[in-house]
Amino acid sequence: MSEQFYSDARLYDRLFPGGAQAVDFYRAEADRQGGYVLELGCGTGHKLIPIASDGHPCMGLELSPDMLAEAERKAGERGVELAWVQGDMREFDLGRTFDLVIIAGNSLLHLHEADDLVSCFRAVRRHLAPGARLVFDVFNPSVRMLAQADGVRRRRDALSFVDPDRGVVHVDVAETYDAAAQVTRGRWYFSTESEADFAVAPLEIRSIFPQELPLLLSLGGLRVVECWGDWSRAPFTADAPLQLYVCESGQTEDRSSDWLKK
Template sequence: MSEQFYSDARLYDRLFPGGEPAVDFYRAQADRQGGRVLELGCGTGRKLIPIASDGHPCTGLELSPDMLTEARRKAGESALTVEWVRGDMRDFDLGRTFDLVFIAANSLLHLHEAADLLSCLRSVRAHLAPGARFVLDVFNPDLRMLAGADGVRRTRDGLSFEDPDRGTVRVDVAETYDAAVQVTRGTWHFSTELEPDFLVAPLELRSIFPQELPLLLSLAGLRLLERFGDWSGRPFTGDAGIQLCVCEAD
């Protein structure tokens, strides 16, 4: 995982605000399933805390201690009980099963090797109760965008934000794509007028192509039930921005 990118959890939340359609989707999935909920790569709890507020027993597993600290703070601020566990989604054993397991916001793409992806998915399979669902969302790779990752630093439209301590923060990104391993390697630059490049952090994400994903799931003992192309439930097509997958144990 690109640890430095997640070293300032509050900055991360300001960088990626909102996300209400995704939160609503996962809350609806939890309501449909009932019972216990596990999120892998839970970050600062942006999706899990609202699910816990609906009355579901929730567990969040996260590798970054900084993100977990912020998740605990936010849950405590709302007087919500959530079990926060520091752990690696590649290989985990919580000693019990869950009615809904999910991996949101491209978190699965931090696993670059096929062996790590399969180990994660097999661990998910081992934690599914009878009738449980596993849900994940990852971006749908855009070949034109990947081909345009030329290493040139550019300001990323729509990602500038206001920081209460620093003022306006501009975000520049330089990316290259390694087709041999399907990994985009980026360097993110965070700057203000007074503090250029106050944070420079690498971020590397794997691409999982549409024909590849069902095979990975199958090899892990999971079956793809539905794949949507957006949060409204539109059927997945080649030009969809995301792959939103609902799975069950095979």
């Protein structure tokens, strides 16, 4: 499980401080769609707070209470008002519909079972207003990179960051790939020159291949409107870094995903 990875929200924000292109993309999608925005797996509000600051009414749903508390703190610091809800994206009932639902930053990949993904898509469909859309991003799996997940602990220099209290923090990662489950199981190690492994956290992330997503979405009662391969909205290709989907409600909710249940 990955809960421990998200238990220190400020450490998480320092580890992943960037994403300006992703923020701009989702802000543009909110402007294009208009209306009330819901983000599932909103984390610390990295995408949602800027969208709310543009004047869109917003709600964020997040499973981790630590991440949610940091999102509330950051929104208050910026003087931005929006609603925050602790909940599970696999099954939720917020009592209203939305004009845009987003699932950003690979948050969808914390759902490891196909049935959980379909359950999430069904819940999204029930919350879509007429004409509303779901927009989400997940990485495009690289078979070569997955094959290199051999369990060896390695330094990730690109992930090093500066902590105001600890100084430079180095990040090591050891990962293995479970091909049957399509899940990468890793342990992340955080160290400084004077304090080795001051934090160690597991992280398990599913890979969703491009051939799967249209089927899973269809089983959840959604249909694909657009699919892009990067933040510039370039067409999706086999070597694209991302899978960026825009979806809307299908005519009916397909119940045939019962076969996916274990």
